Amino acid sequence: MIEPRPAQLQSHRLSRRGDRLVGNPPMPAYIETHFDLVDDGWDPETNLDGYVSMCIAENKLVWDLLEPKMAASRNIPARVTGYDAMVGAWSFREALARFLGDRLLGRPVDPEHVITLAGAGSVLETLFYAIADPGDGILVPTPSYAGFWMDIETRDGLHIVPVSTPSETGFRLTVELLDDAIDHSEIPVRALLFTSPDNPQGRVYDAGEVEAVIDWGERRGIHVVIDEIYGLSVYGDRPFVSGASRRPSLGELTHIVWAFSKDIAASGLRCGVLVSENQGVLAAIDGVAYWSSVSGDTQYLLEQLISDEEWMSGFIAENQRRLGNTYRQVTTVLDSFGIRHLPAGAGFFFLCDLREFMDQPSWESEATLWRRILDEAKVNLTPGAACRISEPGFMRLCFASEPIEAVLAGVERVGRVLHDTTL
DSSP states (O other): OOOOHHHHHHHOOHHHHHHHHSSSSSSSSHHHEEEGGGBBBOBBTOOOOOSSSSSSSOOOOOOOHHHHHTTOOOOOHHHHHGGOTTTTOOOHHHEEEEEIIIIIIISSOOGEEEESSSHHHHHHHHHHHHHHHTTOOEEEEESTTHHHHHHHTTTTTOOOEEEOGGGTTTOOHHHHHHHHHHOSSSSSSEEEESSSSSSTTTOOOOOHHHHHHHHHHHHHHHHHEEETTTTTBBBBSSSSOOOOGGGGGGTTTTTEEEHHHHSSSSSSOOOOEEEEEOHHHHHHHHGGGGGGOHHHHHHHHHHHHHHHHHHHHHHHHHHHHHHHHHHHHHHHHHHHHTTTEEEOOOOTEEEEGGGGSSSSHHHHHHHHHHIIIIIIIOEOOOOOOGGGGGSEEEEEEEOSOHHHHHHHHHHHHHHHHHHTTOO
């Protein structure tokens, strides 16, 4: 029996999938709240009490480095205004293969194995479209990036199977937890999505941990998709290790995802990258890339950027220095208020442990605390529920999406709210 549609949706004359998008928007509520408040943002001259976003994983610390470099790459040739390969112009893929091989992956890459689409989200959605059928499961270790649910479930019709890691181990992922998740899954599991460096923890996995995950996928015969989108944004003592560096060949089951959004601080340009040696995967994605291709102008700009090796070396080093410096300043203020946090070494974020500030260990209490911080401190953190953390009370703090003065002011406001002192 087909259930009747709600009257308020019938008037729009949408498909059932359109109705679902209207009735249950995939965008997390904390992001919708961010866009509602962004016009009241902190300003050093006009709005010192304004809204401070600490929920969006963007890097705004290096625009002064990017602006002149991007402006110098505007001598656009006519060819970029026409159609080209939907998975990326060949010259761009050649430049990407050199850049990623030298900077990220730890070994040479064949340009034939590199494709580009409009952002890492598009890469993930299209890749999972090619390797899994509607109703299949994708393992995702939690705590997790909240956007994976949109990327995987909204249009592909797949289901995320969480691999819950416990707080008492520092949210450590083990192959035993992976085995338990796949063995107890009620649906077929086609792939594991593994993020290194981790979001939301900012953890950098070592070579043994990365290799253990790849070994596990090969043993279980499922795809392992390694999201390395923060691989060049490492500022801690532990160096980044790419999954590609652990094998002379990725084989049929291992795939690497990267993008310009995080490491190159260019999220608005929408350019994600897939490295895969599975010819079937590459052919399948080529068949649907038309609907998510990167503009020729963007490809040209980014090709000029990554081809200047001397400039890129300086940019990456300075970006890492600024991230580390900002992280240390922010955590110093948190420490002064006695607010616990998990150590991080990469990315733009880390987890704050706010359990002691909740009335009870419940998701309702976490939501109340998040709302209190938002209303009283005008600071938007990422609630732990959105990251599917195994227990309430942890929230992600993003420290690079605002000027450092705004971030430090926001953290101080949060500290005063949590300790009930006067703002």
